[in-house]
Amino acid sequence: MTANRFRTPLCDLLGIETPIILAGMGVWGMATPPALVAAVSKAGGLGVLGCSGLSPAEIRRRIHAVRDLTDKPFGVDLLLPATLAPAAATRSGVRDDLARNHPEHVRFYESLLERFNLKATPVQDDIVISSELIEAQIAVTLEEQVPVFAAGLGDPARITGRAKAQGMTTLGLVGSPRNAQRQAAAGVDAVVAQGTEAGGHTGRIANFPLIPQVVDAVAPLPVIAAGGISDGRGIAAALALGADGVWLGSLFLTADEGDLPDACKDELIAAKSSDMDVTRAWTGKTLRARRNPVSEAWAASGLDPLPTPHQRVLMEDFLEATKAAGRWDLFMNAAGQGIGMVERRRPAAAIMADLIAGTETALEALDRRTGRER
Numbered sequence: 001m002t003a004n005r006f007r008t009p010l011c012d013l014l015g016i017e018t019p020i021i022l023a024g025m026g027v028w029g030m031a032t033p034p035a036l037v038a039a040v041s042k043a044g045g046l047g048v049l050g051c052s053g054l055s056p057a058e059i060r061r062r063i064h065a066v067r068d069l070t071d072k073p074f075g076v077d078l079l080l081p082a083t084l085a086p087a088a089a090t091r092s093g094v095r096d097d098l099a100r101n102h103p104e105h106v107r108f109y110e111s112l113l114e115r116f117n118l119k120a121t122p123v124q125d126d127i128v129i130s131s132e133l134i135e136a137q138i139a140v141t142l143e144e145q146v147p148v149f150a151a152g153l154g155d156p157a158r159i160t161g162r163a164k165a166q167g168m169t170t171l172g173l174v175g176s177p178r179n180a181q182r183q184a185a186a187g188v189d190a191v192v193a194q195g196t197e198a199g200g201h202t203g204r205i206a207n208f209p210l211i212p213q214v215v216d217a218v219a220p221l222p223v224i225a226a227g228g229i230s231d232g233r234g235i236a237a238a239l240a241l242g243a244d245g246v247w248l249g250s251l252f253l254t255a256d257e258g259d260l261p262d263a264c265k266d267e268l269i270a271a272k273s274s275d276m277d278v279t280r281a282w283t284g285k286t287l288r289a290r291r292n293p294v295s296e297a298w299a300a301s302g303l304d305p306l307p308t309p310h311q312r313v314l315m316e317d318f319l320e321a322t323k324a325a326g327r328w329d330l331f332m333n334a335a336g337q338g339i340g341m342v343e344r345r346r347p348a349a350a351i352m353a354d355l356i357a358g359t360e361t362a363l364e365a366l367d368r369r370t371g372r373e374r
């Protein structure tokens with residue numbers, strides 16, 4: 001075993017021991033709860049709380065919960081959409097707009113309820129993603145002096161200046177070299193390059209061409225690879241492509257500490273890579289998730305997706321009905337192609353230990369196979 005072979009400069013930037021990061025994942029707080037975030041940070045990586053859909057008060061509660069479990073560094077991830085369609089600032093206002101201007105989409109939602117025999121159970125809160133909500137979410141993260149901020153989707157410029165001023169490290173997610181340059185110009189400290197293989201919102205470029213191009217586009221900023229990485233071989237490959245670390249989502253969805261319902265975890269464990277399709281059904285943006293009867297019905301409907309927040313508001317009401325009925329087979333089970341390699345539920349510490357050992361093994365095997373044994 002080669003000591004410290006698997007430490008990169010990113011570890012110093014983030015104050016961690018091994019450059020493995022738990023991706024912040026939204027999903028109503030179920031995917032990356034404080035227990036999972038703390039477990040990854042305790043294991044030497046960086047846990048990131050996915051806070052996009054959460055109220056500022058809930059974000060604060062979760063930050064405190066992580067701090068109760070560990071004094072290691074951790075992060076908060078928020079979605080900062082660069083453009084939001086002109087919309088009412090409330091869920092009920094968006095619903096009125098849907099009824100007035102998008103009756104075919106409302107009919108699609110009603111046809112789903114009918115077909116699957118679900119009772120309408122509209123989401124109770126009146127909050128939608130708006131510039132004001134995002135500002136309040138950012139304010140809590142800054143006030144709480146969270147060590148790392150990650151901007152998924154969108155433009156991090158609204159936070160990087162304030163973050164830097166208080167010593168917070170910022171990461172920005174991108175799916176193309178052009179966006180990577182934009183994020184670098186906005187002042188992020190490192191770029192997460194996310195290939196199309198990834199779960200959740202995703203772009204069109206696969207990691208083999210994406211990572212080297214992003215590395216070249218933002219040098220000397222460190223690049224973190226995301227998408228489809230499920231074991232140490234994937235990590236070794238990402239390092240070979242020029243990445244300084246990895247950002248893993250799907251692999252941790254089935255972790256014991258995650259709060260997704262067991263039915264969703266089991267569905268992911270049973271899924272093959274080829275079951276994970278990109279659809280715009282759930283949020284209006286391209287999102288990779290387990291193909292299911294709802295995404296198939298959307299594809300068959302021929303409807304165009306609505307912009308944020310309209311498609312979300314429409315489909316969140318449907319998802320609320322699936323949750324109420326326990327119909328997890330109809331839920332938005334977002335995950336990436338790497339899920340085909342996940343075979344069982346495990347504690348996060350065991351996943352981390354395997355990733356670290358697997359990377360060492362893969363790097364040593366590479367040296368042997370290429371005659372570079374040290």
Ligand SMILES: Cc1cc2nc3c(=O)[nH]c(=O)nc-3n(C[C@H](O)[C@H](O)[C@H](O)COP(=O)(O)O)c2cc1C
Nearest residue numbers: 023025026152198199200227228249250334335336
């Ligand atoms: C269920 C799920 C929810 C996600 N939610 C978010 C999110 O709220 N913010 C974000 O920046 N990225 C989100 N992502 C993307 C991840 O941050 C990450 O880039 C991706 O999971 C990496 O690919 P992998 O799933 O193949 O590991 C989500 C991914 C999944 C699977």
